Amino acid sequence: MIRAINADFVPVWVDIRRQPYPDMPALRTIAETLALDAEGYVGDLVSYHFHVRSYLVSPDLQTLYNPEQGEAGLPEVGSRAYLAMLQDARERARADP
16 A cells, blocks of 8 residues: 555645644635634544545645545545555546546
């Protein structure tokens, strides 16, 4: 799995407990479901402790290639399902004009 990530993606870690939620068009719909304060930091305890997600976003930050990750949290996904999600997102990215 690490090989697949390193071969096809640029991983970026964002800890929304210590950094504002990324302000990018691809993640705006997801950000609307979180309780963020005025500066973009997560405010509610559930999101603070349990919002662990992997989002695959286009280089221009406009397109989210794995919207299902907004629904399925990383702790709930096994390694096979996670690898399948990466592969699906990679295919969506390749098909994106």
